[in-house]
Structures are given as structure tokens and as C-alpha cells.
Amino acid sequence: MSMDSMRGKSAIVGMATAGVGEAPGFSAMELLGQAAVKAVNEAGLKMQDIDGVFAATSSHAFPTMSVVEYLGLKPRFFDGTNVGGSSFEMHLLQATLALEAGLCDAALVCYGSNQRTAGGRLVSMSEPQWHETPYKPRHPITAYGLATSRHMAEFGTTREDLAEVALAARGWANLNPEAFARGPLSKDEVLSARMISDPLTKSDCCLVTDGAAACVLVRADRAKDLPGKPVYFMGAGGANYHRSIVAMPDLTTTAAAESGPRAMEMAGVSQKDIDVVMLYDAFTINTILFLEDLGFCPKGEGGRFVRDGRIAPGGELAVNTNGGGLSCVHPGMYGLFLIAEAVAQIRGEAGERQQDNCNIALCHGNGGTLSSQCTAILGSEAAL
Amino acid sequence: MKDTDVSQLGPQAAYEAYLAAGRFMIQRAASTGEYVFWPKVTSPTGATDLEWVEAKGTGTVYAITVNRARSGAYNVALVELDEGVRMMSTLPGVETAEIGARVTARIEDTEEGPRVVFDLAGEDAA
Numbered sequence: 001m002s003m004d005s006m007r008g009k010s011a012i013v014g015m016a017t018a019g020v021g022e023a024p025g026f027s028a029m030e031l032l033g034q035a036a037v038k039a040v041n042e043a044g045l046k047m048q049d050i051d052g053v054f055a056a057t058s059s060h061a062f063p064t065m066s067v068v069e070y071l072g073l074k075p076r077f078f079d080g081t082n083v084g085g086s087s088f089e090m091h092l093l094q095a096t097l098a099l100e101a102g103l104c105d106a107a108l109v110c111y112g113s114n115q116r117t118a119g120g121r122l123v124s125m126s127e128p129q130w131h132e133t134p135y136k137p138r139h140p141i142t143a144y145g146l147a148t149s150r151h152m153a154e155f156g157t158t159r160e161d162l163a164e165v166a167l168a169a170r171g172w173a174n175l176n177p178e179a180f181a182r183g184p185l186s187k188d189e190v191l192s193a194r195m196i197s198d199p200l201t202k203s204d205c206c207l208v209t210d211g212a213a214a215c216v217l218v219r220a221d222r223a224k225d226l227p228g229k230p231v232y233f234m235g236a237g238g239a240n241y242h243r244s245i246v247a248m249p250d251l252t253t254t255a256a257a258e259s260g261p262r263a264m265e266m267a268g269v270s271q272k273d274i275d276v277v278m279l280y281d282a283f284t285i286n287t288i289l290f291l292e293d294l295g296f297c298p299k300g301e302g303g304r305f306v307r308d309g310r311i312a313p314g315g316e317l318a319v320n321t322n323g324g325g326l327s328c329v330h331p332g333m334y335g336l337f338l339i340a341e342a343v344a345q346i347r348g349e350a351g352e353r354q355q356d357n358c359n360i361a362l363c364h365g366n367g368g369t370l371s372s373q374c375t376a377i378l379g380s381e382a383a384l
Numbered sequence: 385m386k387d388t389d390v391s392q393l394g395p396q397a398a399y400e401a402y403l404a405a406g407r408f409m410i411q412r413a414a415s416t417g418e419y420v421f422w423p424k425v426t427s428p429t430g431a432t433d434l435e436w437v438e439a440k441g442t443g444t445v446y447a448i449t450v451n452r453a454r455s456g457a458y459n460v461a462l463v464e465l466d467e468g469v470r471m472m473s474t475l476p477g478v479e480t481a482e483i484g485a486r487v488t489a490r491i492e493d494t495e496e497g498p499r500v501v502f503d504l505a506g507e508d509a510a
Contacts, residue, residue, distance in 0.1 A: 130396060131422040132472045134499035137460050138451055145449030146462055153447075153483035198450040198480065246422065246462060246472045251447055 007266055008384045010096040010107075011223035011230035014043030014216035015343040020329045021180035023210040024117045028059050029070050031212035032112025036071055039214040044227040045106055047071055050216070052104030053078040054095050056087035058113055058123045058332040067110060077104040083240065084126075084367025085280055087111075088335035089374035093236035095217045105218065109339075112212035113331035120208060123332050126368075129244045138197065141205065143245035143369035144283040145197035150251040151285060152199065154300065159199055161303030163190040165284040166203050166326055168312035173323025175313060175353035180209050181327040204284040206325035206334070213336040215343070231343045232384055234269065234360070236376040237262025245369040252300070255373040256293035256364060263362070263375035271295050274377075275358040276345045277317060278338040280366035281324040287311070290364050291319070294375070313353065321345060321353050335365035335374075342378045359383040390436070395423035398436065403498045408489055409436045410467060421469035441489035442466045442505065450480050463487060463502055475502050482508070 016038030019031040026034075032055075040047050053075045055063040064078040077098045081090055088109055095107035115123040126139065137143065151157045167187060173179035193201035223230035239255035239262070242248045264270060271294070279290040288302030296317065297305040305311075311319035322328040322341040329337050342361035344350045350358075359380040366373060390398045395411065399422075402409040411420040413431035420427050420434060427434065448461040459480050463473050475481055476492065487502035503509065 134494070134496065135460050135472050135474050136451070136458070137472065138453075142449055142451060142460050145451075146447040146460070149449055149483060150447040195450075195452050197452065198448075200449075244472075246470055251462070 006096055006100060007234055007268060008232050009220055010099050010217045010233040011220050012215045012233070012339070012343055012378070013218055013223050013226045013228050013230055014039040014041070014045070015340055016042060016214055017178070017337065017340050018212045019114070020178050020211040021209050022116055023114060026114055028057060028112045028114045029066060031114060031210065032057070032067065032110050032214065033070055035112065035212040035214040036108060036110050039216050040108070042228055043216040045216065047073065049106045050108045051076045052095060052098050052107035054091035054107060054109040055080055055111065056082040056333065057111055058115065058125060061125070075104065083238070083372035083374065085282065085333045085335045086238070086365030086367035086372045086374040087333065088339060089236060089363055089365035089376040090238055092217070092233055092339070092376045093238070096233045099217060099219050107217045108214060109217065109336065110212070110214035111333055111336045113333070114210045115332050116208050116210045132244060132246065140282065140369055141197040141200060144285055145200045146245055147251045147289070147370055148199055148283070148285040151288070154252055155303065157288065157303030159191060160187070161288065161306060162204055162284040163187050164306045164309070165281065165287045165311070166190050168306065168309065168315070169281065169320055169324040169326035171312040172321050172353060173327035175351070176323050176328060177351070179323040179328040180207055181323070200283060200285070206282045206330035207327070209329050209331050211329045211331035211337065213340050215336070215339060229347050230381065231346045232379050232381065234377040234379045234383065235263045235266030236374065237266065238372065238374040240372045242371055243368060248370060252289070254289050254293050254366070254370050256290050256375065259373040259375040260294040260364070263377050267377040267379070269360060269377060274360050274362045275318065276321055276342060276355055276361040277319045278342050278361060278363045279320060280334055280338060280364055281320055281326050282330070282334070282366060284326065286366060287319065289370070290366070294362070294364060318355050321350065321355065338363040338365060339376070339378070346378060346380050395425060395434070399423045402436065403491060403500070406491060408439045408441060408491060408500050410439045410465070410469065411435065412437045419467040419469045421465070421471055439489065440466050443487055443489070443502070445481050445483055445485045445487060446470055447483060448480055461502070471500070473500055473502050475504065477503050
């Protein structure tokens with residue numbers, strides 16, 4: 001199977017979220033279940049039709065087993081690849097491979113978390129790295145603080161540049177009724193927020209929310225017969241060099257510099273073709289790094305690129321139109337919510353934040369400490 | 385600790401045993417000359433003839449952050465050793481440091497055991 005033979009071969013035919021923000025009284029699996037039921041209904045399928053399951057969570061050691069039992073499924077194919085928040089962009093690729101190979105006919109990709117109401121802290125099953133432990137890093141923020149320090153030293157990126165990312169995210173969130181953090185936010189407020197891990201303040205960090213998401217994929221020929229407007233898989237690619245930030249070859253260049261071109265080559269698109277750019281913004285530096293690594297601006301220019309509202313509503317490039325992990329939703333692993341927003345934009349269902357003629361969206365997932373990088377490109381029928 | 389004892393240990397345990405004996409040791413592949421840190425059973429190019437060598441103990445601050453907990457602040461740094469490998473560490477004597485600052489290693493005893501930490505060196509110490 002050649003790479004370009006996968007382009008357009010599968011489509012998302014159902015996509016749903018549940019419990020975005022705060023969902024007191026519900027477990028992670030209950031929220032996941034709600035999203036899955038909604039996504040399958042929207043696809044015009046029955047739960048029993050699902051014969052492929054793809055899942056990763058922060059709270060289940062064996063996520064596909066737990067999902068299968070909870071939803072009463074008997075899948076022929078399942079994959080619990082866990083590469084942190086980027087898992088779901090990889091699941092789109094794996095689901096497409098499995099569908100195309102005939103290993104399954106209807107694939108469910110799903111995630112659920114109640115980490116906000118369960119404790120209000122980031123939940124992680126991530127094990128300590130023995131060579132880091134004596135220095136008491138507080139991951140993930142220590143790692144991202146280190147990467148930010150290096151970017152500032154090498155390229156002159158400033159805290160004001162980071163603030164632009166947070167302000168743009170809030171601007172988009174204010175157009176999204178589902179976003180958790182809405183309301184006015186000033187540059188002064190952002191810059192005077194409590195320092196947590198130099199140079200990152202509380203305003204540079206993503207939210208801790210509840211939330212679940214699920215999508216259903218089928219082969220493209222079958223998608224045409226289902227009720228919803230299909231959103232096609234156009235391409236995806238992953239790249240990964242390290243687990244611990246200690247082993248990241250260059251703290252200012254992520255593996256997105258390889259995953260992005262891989263995905264774009266498969267999709268047959270370049271940066272100028274992309275209408276909406278969804279970047280995993282666990283911290284403000286992420287947006288800057290990924291804009292550079294994915295080729296939307298030269299390496300080192302990300303800080304200057306985001307100035308003057310360029311990625312905010314009304315700016316030149318529509319980035320993180322849901323409000324991002326910074327202001328919309330971040331329930332531990334955010335990758336599937338990037339896909340949810342891309343689907344909403346391509347279907348034309350994004351309300352006040354809808355981009356005109358949105359046919360192609362890029363979703364870039366990040367996992368670990370700038371570790372796993374997975375890029376997926378989705379498109380409308382017109383984009384094929 | 386005799387080297388013969390260490391030779392029976394895996395790379396992590398050997399590193400920690402050397403540290404307990406007051407020595408900061410890193411690995412080098414005899415065939416390729418590659419330095420390896422953190423300690424492993426193979427080099428990045430696949431060499432497995434790894435030997436323990438005394439680290440020079442000099443390096444440069446590659447990246448640094450200050451963890452500001454309510455209980456107090458401490459820095460966490462990535463130090464690039466002059467051998468070319470990077471390690472996580474801390475500079476206990478200062479709040480923070482410039483990236484690119486020259487540093488020197490020493491072994492510090494803590495309640496959790498010995499660890500390699502760094503002090504500013506030369507002009508950077510002034």
C-alpha cells in the first residue's frame with residue numbers, strides 16, 4: 001500500500017464531545033460512553049456495528065478493554081496505542097489502515113476524563129524517569145519551561161510573545177459557547193500571572209477540565225451512504241525521538257518538523273492550502289514551536305509571527321479556533337478535541353467562529369514532553 | 385566499590401553504585417568513541433562495547449527553569465557536558481543562571497542519596 005493510496009480512503013461520519021469543562025458526578029468512562037453513543041448515533045449506525053476500537057486515556061491501563069466492556073462491543077480489531085495527547089491523530093491513521101485492510105468496517109476512536117472534578121490536577125500514569133528524579137522536575141511544566149528558556153535564548157522570543165498566544169486562544173474561546181474559560185483577558189493580566197516554572201506562568205498553561213470525545217470512521221465509499229456530511233482522512237504522519245526532555249535532540253525543534261511534512265505529503269497539500277490549523281497548545285510555547293516546525297513560519301520566528309493578533313480571530317491564520325487547550329478544554333489528553341474542532345469547521349458547524357469555505361484542516365497532536373508528534377489532515381469532499 | 389562488582393550490574397545500577405562511591409562516571413563506546421548518558425546497554429549507533437569513564441565534570445547550561453512551589457523555589461537545568469551528552473541537574477548555589485554559563489560538577493549528598501549537581505565556573509561564577 002503506497003502512502004498516497006490512503007488519501008481520502010476513510011471518513012469521519014460521526015463526531016461528538018461530552019462533559020466539556022466541568023461534569024461533576026460522572027466518571028471518565030461515563031463521559032466517554034456519552035460521547036461514543038452520540039458519535040455512533042450521528043453516524044447513523046448502531047453500537048453493535050462498531051467492530052474497531054481505538055482508545056487511550058490517562059486513567060485506564062487497558063483502555064480498549066475497558067471501552068469494549070463498557071459499550072458492549074465485540075470488536076474484530078483494536079489498538080490502544082498510547083503516545084499521550086497525540087494518540088488520537090495516530091489512531092486516525094491506524095483506523096484508516098485497518099478499515100482499508102478490511103480488518104474492521106466501523107472504527108470508534110474515543111477518550112474520556114473527569115480530571116477536573118476528580119481532583120483538579122492533571123492526571124497522568126506517566127512513570128518517573130530515574131535519571132531525572134533526583135532533581136524533582138514537575139512534569140510536564142518543567143520540561144516546557146526548559147524548552148521555552150532555550151527558545152528565548154536562541155531566538156529572542158519574549159514573554160509578551162507567549163502572552164499573544166494566550167490572548168489569541170481566549171479570543172477564540174469567547175466565540176465558542178462550549179469553551180470553559182471565557183471572558184475578557186488583558187495582556188497585563190497574562191503577564192502578571194503567577195510564575196510557576198520560569199518563564200511560564202499560570203497563563204501559559206492549559207486548563208485542567210473534564211471532557212470526552214469520540215468519532216466514528218468508515219471507508220469513504222460507505223460514508224456517502226450515511227446521513228452526515230463526511231469529513232475525509234487526507235493524510236497523517238508521526239515522528240518521535242525521545243521520552244524524557246533530557247534526550248530531546250534540540251529543545252527548539254520538535255519532531256513535528258518531520259510528522260508535518262509526512263502528513264502533508266500523504267494529503268497532497270501544503271501550508272497555504274490549510275484553512276484551519278489546530279495545534280496542541282498544552283503551553284503557550286507549543287503553538288510557537290509547532291507554527292515553526294510545521295512550516296507556517298521560519299524556525300525562530302514563531303514569537304514574532306504571533307504578534308499583533310495574527311493567530312487571533314480576524315487574524316491572518318486561523319489557529320486553534322475552539323480556544324485551544326489554553327481556553328477551551330484540556331482534560332489531560334487533548335488530541336481528540338483538535339479533531340472535533342476540525343470536523344466542526346469542515347462541516348460548517350462552528351457557529352460564530354466558523355471560517356469561510358473551510359475545506360482543509362490540520363490537527364497536530366503532541367504527546368509527553370514535546371515527545372511524540374502526530375499530524376493529521378482532514379478535508380471536505382471538495383478537498384479530495 | 386570495586387570495578388569487578390560494578391561489572392556485574394546493569395548500567396543504571398552501575399552508575400548509581402559509582403555515585404555512591406563518590407565518582408561521576410559516564411559511558412563511552414570503545415569502538416565508536418560515542419559518549420552515552422543516561423546510562424544504557426547500547427549507544428545511539430548501536431555500539432554495545434560501552435566502558436565507564438570518569439566524566440570531565442565540566443559543561444554548559446543548555447536550558448534552565450525555576451520551579452516555584454509554595455514550599456520554595458529551586459532550579460532544574462539541562463547541562464551539556466563537554467563530552468557532548470546532556471543531563472538533567474540543578475545549580476543549588478544560585479536561583480537561576482544564564483543559558484550558556486559554564487559549570488562544574490560535584491556530588492551532593494541528599495536524604496534520597498547522592499546526586500550530581502553543578503556550580504557556576506570561572507567568570508560565570510563572579
